[in-house]
Amino acid sequence: MLTVLGSTGSIGINTLQVAEHLGLPVYAITGNTKIAELAAQAVRYRVQEVVIADPAGYAQLRRLVPAHIRVEAGSQALSAVASAPAVTAVMTAIVGAAGLPATLAAVRAAKRVCIANKEPLVMAGGLIMAEARRCGAVIVPVDSEHSAMFQCLEGHHPDEVAELILTSSGGPFRTVMDLSAVTRDQALTHPTWKMGPKITIDSATLMNKSLEIIEARWLFDIEAKRIRVLVHPQSVVHSMVSYRDGSVLAQLGLPDMQVPIQYALTWPKHVPGQVAAPDFARMANLTFEDPDRVRFPSLDIGYHAADVGGVVPAVMNAANELAVAAYLAGHGCFTDIFRVVGDAVEHAPTVVDPTLADIIAADHETRARLNTDQEFRKK
Ligand code: NDP
Ligand code: MG
Numbered sequence: 001m002l003t004v005l006g007s008t009g010s011i012g013i014n015t016l017q018v019a020e021h022l023g024l025p026v027y028a029i030t031g032n033t034k035i036a037e038l039a040a041q042a043v044r045y046r047v048q049e050v051v052i053a054d055p056a057g058y059a060q061l062r063r064l065v066p067a068h069i070r071v072e073a074g075s076q077a078l079s080a081v082a083s084a085p086a087v088t089a090v091m092t093a094i095v096g097a098a099g100l101p102a103t104l105a106a107v108r109a110a111k112r113v114c115i116a117n118k119e120p121l122v123m124a125g126g127l128i129m130a131e132a133r134r135c136g137a138v139i140v141p142v143d144s145e146h147s148a149m150f151q152c153l154e155g156h157h158p159d160e161v162a163e164l165i166l167t168s169s170g171g172p173f174r175t176v177m178d179l180s181a182v183t184r185d186q187a188l189t190h191p192t193w194k195m196g197p198k199i200t201i202d203s204a205t206l207m208n209k210s211l212e213i214i215e216a217r218w219l220f221d222i223e224a225k226r227i228r229v230l231v232h233p234q235s236v237v238h239s240m241v242s243y244r245d246g247s248v249l250a251q252l253g254l255p256d257m258q259v260p261i262q263y264a265l266t267w268p269k270h271v272p273g274q275v276a277a278p279d280f281a282r283m284a285n286l287t288f289e290d291p292d293r294v295r296f297p298s299l300d301i302g303y304h305a306a307d308v309g310g311v312v313p314a315v316m317n318a319a320n321e322l323a324v325a326a327y328l329a330g331h332g333c334f335t336d337i338f339r340v341v342g343d344a345v346e347h348a349p350t351v352v353d354p355t356l357a358d359i360i361a362a363d364h365e366t367r368a369r370l371n372t373d374q375e376f377r378k379k
Contacts, residue, residue: 001027002265003081005102006093007041008034010196011116011142011257015091016045018262021274028081030094030102033057039064048086051077053098078102083109089265091142092117095198096321097314097363104128104356107137114264116142118215119321123314124359125218140264141219145212147260148238148251149220154268156243164216165240165248167232168291169193171204174233179295182334184327192235192255201324205337206291210302211320214313217306224306229299231289236278254278297338301345310351311362318366319344326376340376344369 002019006012007029019026028049031038035057042050042065049070052061058073065071072080082090082102090106091114092099099117106113107128115121121128132139141150145166153161169192173182187204188197195203202208209229217224230240235255242248253259256275263270293299305316323340326332344366351358370376 001025001086002089002091003028003030003084003087003106004091004093005030005078005082005099006091006095006117007031008037009093009095010194011091011093011261014257015093015261015265016041018258018265018274020045022262022265022271024089024265027084027087030078030081032094032098035060036064042069049081049084051081053078053094075101079105082106083111087111089114091261091264092120093142095119095196097123097317100124100360104131107131107139108135110136112138112140112267114140114142114261115219116261118143118211119317121218122211122214122317123363124356125214125313126309127356127359129218129221139219140267141215142257142260142264143212143215144253144255144257144260145239146216146219147263149216149241151251151263152239152241152249153220156241158221160243160245161222161226162242162244163226163228164220164222165242166209166212166216166227166229167235167237167239167288168206168209168229169203169235170231170233170289170291171206173204173295174231177295180333180335184330184334187327187334191233193257195257197328198321198324201327201337202320205298205334206296207298207302207320207324207337207341209291210298210305211317213302214306224303229291231291232287234283234286236283236286237288252278297342301338301342305345305348308348308350310349311354311359312345312348314354314359314362315348315366316341316345318363319370322367322370322376340370 008031026045030051032053051072055073062071079102083105089112092103093116096119100120103120237250240250262273305312319341323337
């Protein structure tokens with residue numbers, strides 16, 4: 001049985017549709033603010049438990065959900081449904097650092113952990129992967145690029161790999177020279193993918209690629225300098241693995257998250273799905289170019305955070321979450337996001353081999369500092 005953490009979001013909704021298609025029963029679903037949607041999902045997918053992360057929504061959810069379905073609230077309840085004995089697979093589709101405790105709970109309970117929620121991996125990927133090995137959890141990536149690399153790496157030894165090639169659509173501003181003039185609506189209109197608001201902004205700043213470099217670094221145990229970002233505007237080649245003999249394996253598909261979501265649930269098998277394969281004869285062209293690291297300083301910030309390690313990726317992630325939330329709330333301009341995240345990373349403390357407590361402290365301190373920072377509040 002499946003638990004879907006963050007079922008009311010973009011990945012969550014797609015996961016429930018894929019589960020229905022596969023005939024996979026859903027044990028539990030979780031949401032945060034969309035109470036009516038969550039209640040409707042609970043009925044439609046005949047779940048046994050439904051959890052609302054924000055306890056303020058409990059009473060309303062309880063009223064909307066039939067009595068035979070268990071209703072819980074709060075962070076511990078999220079971890080409980082991620083580790084319940086009846087559950088075999090967990091889809092992590094909460095957005096941001098908020099998903100860290102439940103991700104760890106699923107890993108420690110040795111589930112198949114289908115990871116869409118990349119931020120916990122960015123913050124604490126070393127610890128999460130070590131816990132997975134210790135507890136026998138199987139981690140299967142859902143992020144389309146990582147699903148692609150995961151597939152291209154299957155059956156090969158890490159020594160055979162020259163580099164991972166992480167593709168990026170380039171976002172809506174790939175060809176826009178002056179990023180200080182772009183609008184929020186433009187930033188929220190992604191050229192190829194339909195996603196939740198936070199990752200849509202991350203895709204426009206290319207911060208999403210920086211998060212993905214670190215995500216790949218931990219998932220595939222490879223140094224960031226051997227992960228190359230390549231802009232591919234059509235989003236058909238989802239990523240590639242370059243082998244040492246000059247051979248490159250790529251995974252291709254239409255830009256539809258149902259494909260990597262389904263593969264994470266059915267791995268190691270490819271079973272019939274609801275998305276067609278690309279029709280290559282109807283495709284005008286597939287093009288590739290290097291990213292512009294001057295216009296998008298987010299990439300250098302990401303490589304730096306990956307290189308230094310310690311708590312720096314957690315600081316980068318927390319600053320980005322706050323900067324994006326402020327931007328989405330109507331504050332500041334697009335390029336402020338680069339400035340805020342860059343400053344936070346520059347001033348991040350050095351912690352060698354951080355514990356989970358160190359990482360969580362760095363996350364909290366970054367949020368607290370930015371929330372009291374006059375410059376940031378002015379944004
Ligand atoms: P959405 O914003 O669409 O959905 C986020 C989900 O998380 C919702 O169910 C939301 O609940 C819930 N949520 C939000 N805040 C909290 C919180 N504090 N505690 C508990 N639950 C919370 O995001 P996406 O589906 O786009 O993305 C989810 C994750 O997957 C992100 O980490 C993203 O980077 C990653 N991802 C997404 C892709 C995509 O195509 N969308 C592609 C690859 C990765 P509610 O809606 O009820 O408030
Ligand atoms: Mg991705």
